[in-house]
Amino acid sequence: MLEARGLGKSFGQTRALNGVSLEISEGEIVAITGPSGAGKSTLLHCLAGVVRPESGEVVLDGRRIDTLPEAELTKLRRESFGVVFQFGELVPELTAVENVALPLLFNRHGRQEAMTVAAEWLARLEVSDCANQRIGELSGGQRQRVAVARALVTGPRVVFADEPTGALDTLGGEQVMSALLGAARTSHTAVVLVTHDNRVAAYADREIALRDGAMLAGVDR
Numbered sequence: 001m002l003e004a005r006g007l008g009k010s011f012g013q014t015r016a017l018n019g020v021s022l023e024i025s026e027g028e029i030v031a032i033t034g035p036s037g038a039g040k041s042t043l044l045h046c047l048a049g050v051v052r053p054e055s056g057e058v059v060l061d062g063r064r065i066d067t068l069p070e071a072e073l074t075k076l077r078r079e080s081f082g083v084v085f086q087f088g089e090l091v092p093e094l095t096a097v098e099n100v101a102l103p104l105l106f107n108r109h110g111r112q113e114a115m116t117v118a119a120e121w122l123a124r125l126e127v128s129d130c131a132n133q134r135i136g137e138l139s140g141g142q143r144q145r146v147a148v149a150r151a152l153v154t155g156p157r158v159v160f161a162d163e164p165t166g167a168l169d170t171l172g173g174e175q176v177m178s179a180l181l182g183a184a185r186t187s188h189t190a191v192v193l194v195t196h197d198n199r200v201a202a203y204a205d206r207e208i209a210l211r212d213g214a215m216l217a218g219v220d221r
């Protein structure tokens, strides 16, 4: 479904990606692991259409996306992808339910419907209590659950998560991770998950280990 073919990307003298090829199937959960600086975030950003690779191709459902004009790429990201980052990156001025409704509003759903669907997702992630609180009032774990709800609310093909539990304690991180992966499996959404935590990688169907911008090996689980 989502394919990388020979991706290369440099930042100045640094070769962040050096010929990475992989294919992710529908509903598959893939962990990208490796030490700091291995190119994990750069790979994720290339797959998600946030960073354009210098060489190689990114292909979604047989269509090359890395060369799309910016406006088309933005639309594709909104409709087909969801993202969760380390610190949630939620809008602090909005409540939890408004944050989750936002992607639906961008995709031209009516406000009433968007708020209803957003509330359902908060319930699935067991943070209904927080619906009308602002982001600043939430704990780290609650924020990440809200961020997961926001990533999944549009029914994306793929959710990209970059160290989504990196700022949480072990238990909080495991709970958020199982909430993310459980919801993704139920809705048959593929997940590309960057982590340096082996226990997190163990939840995935497949692990892709990166070193110095290249793949070491694929480990099937």
Ligand SMILES: Nc1ncnc2c1ncn2[C@@H]1O[C@H](COP(=O)(O)OP(=O)(O)O)[C@@H](O)[C@H]1O
Binding pocket: 011, 012, 014, 015, 016, 034, 035, 036, 037, 038, 039, 040, 041, 042, 043
């Ligand atoms: N925007 C950038 N500007 C300059 N160097 C960057 C940038 N993004 C990444 N790099 C460099 O590219 C390499 C890979 O980075 P990154 O993909 O963030 O690795 P990881 O996520 O595995 O820690 C690192 O050496 C990093 O310093």
Ligand SMILES: [Mg+2]
Binding pocket: 040, 041, 042
């Ligand atoms: Mg990173």
